[in-house]
Amino acid sequence: TEKTEEQFANLRISKRCALTEDPTYLLDIDISKSSQAENNHLVAISCSNKSIRLYNRETLNFLREYSSHSGLLNGVRFAHASDAKLFSACSDGTVKCWDTRLPTQEAVQLYNGYLSNVFISFDINCSDLIVCAGTEKVEEDAFLVFWDTRGNTTKTPLGVYSETHNDDITQVGFHPIKPNLVLSGSTYGLVNIFDINKDNEDDALMATCNSDSSVSFIGWSGKDYKQVYCMTYDEGFCWWDLAHIDTEEPITLLHILDTREAVSIENSSLDYLIGGFYHEKADKLFVLGGTSKGNIHFMDCSVNGLSSAGSLHGGHSATVRSFYWNMAEYSLLTGGEDAQLLLWKPEAVERSLAKKASMKIASPIQQRVRVHSSFKSMKK
Numbered sequence: 001t002e003k004t005e006e007q008f009a010n011l012r013i014s015k016r017c018a019l020t021e022d023p024t025y026l027l028d029i030d031i032s033k034s035s036q037a038e039n040n041h042l043v044a045i046s047c048s049n050k051s052i053r054l055y056n057r058e059t060l061n062f063l064r065e066y067s068s069h070s071g072l073l074n075g076v077r078f079a080h081a082s083d084a085k086l087f088s089a090c091s092d093g094t095v096k097c098w099d100t101r102l103p104t105q106e107a108v109q110l111y112n113g114y115l116s117n118v119f120i121s122f123d124i125n126c127s128d129l130i131v132c133a134g135t136e137k138v139e140e141d142a143f144l145v146f147w148d149t150r151g152n153t154t155k156t157p158l159g160v161y162s163e164t165h166n167d168d169i170t171q172v173g174f175h176p177i178k179p180n181l182v183l184s185g186s187t188y189g190l191v192n193i194f195d196i197n198k199d200n201e202d203d204a205l206m207a208t209c210n211s212d213s214s215v216s217f218i219g220w221s222g223k224d225y226k227q228v229y230c231m232t233y234d235e236g237f238c239w240w241d242l243a244h245i246d247t248e249e250p251i252t253l254l255h256i257l258d259t260r261e262a263v264s265i266e267n268s269s270l271d272y273l274i275g276g277f278y279h280e281k282a283d284k285l286f287v288l289g290g291t292s293k294g295n296i297h298f299m300d301c302s303v304n305g306l307s308s309a310g311s312l313h314g315g316h317s318a319t320v321r322s323f324y325w326n327m328a329e330y331s332l333l334t335g336g337e338d339a340q341l342l343l344w345k346p347e348a349v350e351r352s353l354a355k356k357a358s359m360k361i362a363s364p365i366q367q368r369v370r371v372h373s374s375f376k377s378m379k380k
Helices: 002-009 372-378
Strands: 011-016 026-031 042-047 052-056 062-066 073-078 085-090 094-099 109-112 119-124 130-135 144-148 159-161 169-174 181-186 190-195 205-210 215-221 227-232 237-241 252-256 272-279 284-290 296-302 305-312 320-326 331-336 341-346
Touching: 002 011, 002 296, 002 305, 011 331, 026 073, 026 331, 042 073, 042 085, 052 085, 073 119, 085 119, 094 119, 130 169, 130 181, 169 215, 181 215, 190 215, 190 227, 205 237, 215 272, 227 272, 227 284, 252 305, 272 320, 284 320
Parallel strands: 026 320, 119 169
Antiparallel strands: 011 341, 026 042, 042 052, 052 062, 073 085, 085 094, 094 109, 119 130, 130 144, 144 159, 169 181, 181 190, 190 205, 215 227, 227 237, 237 252, 272 284, 284 296, 296 305, 320 331, 331 341
């Protein structure tokens, strides 16, 4: 753990993307993972202005933008085996696949949902064969919609799960190494684990965990990824061990109702949670949080609680909304409400003369973008 905390402490800003004329929140980050790629690995950002931006991962030079979305974007994911395939989900009821080698604004594959579907979450499994998207609740229904990625360019769903969630499905996350396992989380507080190889939804549901609050982030952790965790929009945190599903042992490893009150950060505060990641080499789950002024906090997760594992200062000037931890390089990408994309590397020296601007954006995007600070008033 000390070595890992040293890694975090050594992170410095290496690159900073150029600010655009259209400042926007950077909501989600993914990087291309294919081993065939050389030094031109890609970073994809989903933005609050309904666009996807592509950057070179090493230089953060802007490459291109896909802006032909008729609704709000809810995530970006690269295919695991191909740098060329980039997926995005949209509130207009579609998932699109883009070919990053082409300058065109047209998607190369279109995944249509059912009438009235509004997608607010999605993921693609580790074999790149199945896409799943979660919907907002319409009347009494909230759906997990599945597609097969193979075949023709316009696709209809393989099917849906419609019985196990009764509110907006805010998060979807496939297992990192088992293509048949998928997590989903909802505003009702439920986190469900499914085995999609089963014949029907009832049989597919392996476990249901309750976070007691609206789910904002979910993930897999632990050796062989047998644990799951989630964060909530009122800054709660839950951690469960699926290995205990069929035993008498309790599956809850940790449940914190409000991390802002439970975690002590030296000379700083914790205003919100951003997300988490499992550090395979250290066999540790880490949680990221931050302050409204842009500071980033790493927290070590154990059954005893969350404890401070280091902080990053001087990068962002407003709330950090997205991140990607690169295990291979011990580097970190962060995106925020200040429209800045930052690359942090061990012992890096920032050579850019770009001045950090304080430019938290007040705009119509807030009407659909869930903003952490809006939940502070709910604090009991």
